[in-house]
Amino acid sequence: MATDEIRVLSATGILGYGFPQESFEEGLRRKPHVIGIDAGSTDSGPYYLGSGKSLMGRESVKRDLSIALKGARALGVPLIVGTAGFSGADVHLSAAYELLREIAQENGLHFLVALIHAEFDKEYLKAQLRAGKIRSFVPGTRELTEDDIEGSTRIVGQMGVGPFIRALDMGAEVILAGRACDTAIFASYPLKNGFPHGLAVHMAKILECGAYCAVPGAVADCMMGTLRSDHFVIEPLNPRRKCTPTSVAAHTLYEQPDPYLIYEPEGVADLHDAVYEQLDGGRVKVSGSRFLEAGQYTIKLEGCRNVGYRTIAIAGVRDSAVIRRIDEIEASVRAHVENTLAGNTDPGSYRLKFRRYGLDAVFEAMEPERHSGRTYELGIVIDVVARTQELANAVCAVARSTLLHCEYEGRKATAGNLAVPFSPSDIAVGPVYEFNVYHLLQVDDLTAPFEVELVEL
Amino acid sequence: MARLADAAKVLRSKNSGPFQVTFDIMFDDGATYRAVRDSGVLSPGLIARLYGVQETEVKIVSYDAANAIKVTIPRRCSSGSAQDTDVYGAQYHVLLDIELPA
Numbered sequence: 001m002a003t004d005e006i007r008v009l010s011a012t013g014i015l016g017y018g019f020p021q022e023s024f025e026e027g028l029r030r031k032p033h034v035i036g037i038d039a040g041s042t043d044s045g046p047y048y049l050g051s052g053k054s055l056m057g058r059e060s061v062k063r064d065l066s067i068a069l070k071g072a073r074a075l076g077v078p079l080i081v082g083t084a085g086f087s088g089a090d091v092h093l094s095a096a097y098e099l100l101r102e103i104a105q106e107n108g109l110h111f112l113v114a115l116i117h118a119e120f121d122k123e124y125l126k127a128q129l130r131a132g133k134i135r136s137f138v139p140g141t142r143e144l145t146e147d148d149i150e151g152s153t154r155i156v157g158q159m160g161v162g163p164f165i166r167a168l169d170m171g172a173e174v175i176l177a178g179r180a181c182d183t184a185i186f187a188s189y190p191l192k193n194g195f196p197h198g199l200a201v202h203m204a205k206i207l208e209c210g211a212y213c214a215v216p217g218a219v220a221d222c223m224m225g226t227l228r229s230d231h232f233v234i235e236p237l238n239p240r241r242k243c244t245p246t247s248v249a250a251h252t253l254y255e256q257p258d259p260y261l262i263y264e265p266e267g268v269a270d271l272h273d274a275v276y277e278q279l280d281g282g283r284v285k286v287s288g289s290r291f292l293e294a295g296q297y298t299i300k301l302e303g304c305r306n307v308g309y310r311t312i313a314i315a316g317v318r319d320s321a322v323i324r325r326i327d328e329i330e331a332s333v334r335a336h337v338e339n340t341l342a343g344n345t346d347p348g349s350y351r352l353k354f355r356r357y358g359l360d361a362v363f364e365a366m367e368p369e370r371h372s373g374r375t376y377e378l379g380i381v382i383d384v385v386a387r388t389q390e391l392a393n394a395v396c397a398v399a400r401s402t403l404l405h406c407e408y409e410g411r412k413a414t415a416g417n418l419a420v421p422f423s424p425s426d427i428a429v430g431p432v433y434e435f436n437v438y439h440l441l442q443v444d445d446l447t448a449p450f451e452v453e454l455v456e457l
Numbered sequence: 458m459a460r461l462a463d464a465a466k467v468l469r470s471k472n473s474g475p476f477q478v479t480f481d482i483m484f485d486d487g488a489t490y491r492a493v494r495d496s497g498v499l500s501p502g503l504i505a506r507l508y509g510v511q512e513t514e515v516k517i518v519s520y521d522a523a524n525a526i527k528v529t530i531p532r533r534c535s536s537g538s539a540q541d542t543d544v545y546g547a548q549y550h551v552l553l554d555i556e557l558p559a
Binding site (some may be wrong): 043044045046047066087137138139140141235245249250253254255257258259260274276307308310344351353355360361362366367385432433434437438 | 466471472473474475476477479480481483507509514516520522523524525527529535536537538539540541542543544545547548551552
């Protein structure tokens with residue numbers, strides 16, 4: 001080890017969520033060796049990977065990235081951004097790079113940037129599948145097929161620390177990585193410098209969520225981690241927040257099935273023997289986290305396919321006569337839509353769904369209050385997903401007008417069944433995707449599949 | 458006795474990847490945590506019934522360091538797919554708010 005400790009600054013839980021400038025400056029005063037930011041997630045569903053777009057607003061990402069970049073350049077330390085552009089495919093990486101270039105130009109900054117690609121070639125993956133190198137990730141989900149690969153809009157792989165270390169070794173001062181393990185963003189620099197794997201991954205797991213592990217917790221705030229040879233210290237940078245042994249221990253519950261095990265491409269961090277101790281200043285010391293190297297390295301693949309185009313209409317129902325008969329009204333609307341479109345449209349080319357907020361929209365058939373009769377107002381989302389946007393628009397229009405005017409037993413309000421809040425009433429939402437690849441690819445080399453491209457800015 | 462949400466400090470759900478949802482049940486004090494954990498009320502069988510999944514698909518881990526019990530199940534459909542009603546899985550927890558044994 002070249003140094004006694006590595007100080008890692010996490011700017012925020014997700015690039016674009018924001019962070020207080022004062023917290024960040026407090027972090028800079030501690031002279032971090034590296035600044036990291038996670039920029040993406042699959043949490044918001046498949047749309048962002050499928051469409052190539054970001055969930056985050058461009059201006060808020062630009063704000064966060066500008067502050068982080070200027071801070072990193074002022075100290076002369078690497079800035080590492082993982083899962084750039086929110087989903088980390090090439091289209092996202094390009095958009096993130098354009099933004100970075102704009103910021104560099106506006107601020108007169110010059111540096112060496114590494115772009116790490118995470119999108120996988122379909123022919124390569126098909127060959128790996130045929131060679132038996134791809135298996136399902138979630139137990140019970142089905143095995144991958146060549147059709148899944150072919151039908152995917154794009155497929156990314158989650159890189160571990162290897163490609164980051166390679167980019168650092170090549171002299172990169174800023175790294176924009178495609179799809180990456182959140183932990184690799186923060187663990188790569190310590191691991192490059194020979195610090196213990198289990199502690200580095202455990203610390204990284206906490207840092208990737210910003211100040212979420214503090215009390216009060218917040219994703220949109222900075223956090224400092226200091227890694228030494230046999231422990232690490234987590235330190236909030238906002239005087240409003242404190243970390244406690246419980247709040248830090250509880251963090252490994254978040255968004256993963258086993259709080260004791262953090263699975264990585266290289267192996268698994270085992271936290272069974274982790275010890276959490278309170279220090280002054282709201283800091284927490286952690287020791288005892290170990291790392292078990294995997295017998296077989298794996299890369300998690302994520303892909304999604306287009307399943308059609310969506311149009312929705314939103315309406316309210318306040319008339320109890322309609323609410324009482326909503327099931328039969330829905331059935332008659334469905335039948336009418338089918339009859340109206342019959343001959344021109346294959347019923348298999350669209351799917352009509354009524355999301356009944358106030359009744360059972362969230363749990364549907366599992367809703368325990370479904371038959372309680374306590375609903376006095378219903379919010380209905382007419383949800384159509386069809387083979388084309390035009391067809392989705394057409395089905396939604398027929399469904400909406402039929403629902404508005406259809407007859408039901410005991411009807412007295414013969415002018416309309418719905419309170420429609422907007423004009424226009426129908427909203428074309430665009431393409432709909434679903435995850436169809438979520439599998440593990442077995443590899444011998446975790447670095448080679450991810451191309452590192454160096455650019456002088 | 459109380460309902461689970463009354464006894465717990467945190468009762469939450471969230472995606473664990475696009476195909477699973479995971480529940481965190483966290484308690485303020487070790488005694489309540491151990492009482493709920495040892496009562497066995499949060500069994501794979503109960504959770505399978507509440508969520509319409511197979512018993513073998515339910516994973517339960519107790520986590521002493523945080524006075525927490527963790528439950529993971531498959532999602533009804535993958536996050537954000539056409540049929541989904543809860544992209545983040547953030548409301549799944551409601552059905553888990555069971556009555557605790559006296």
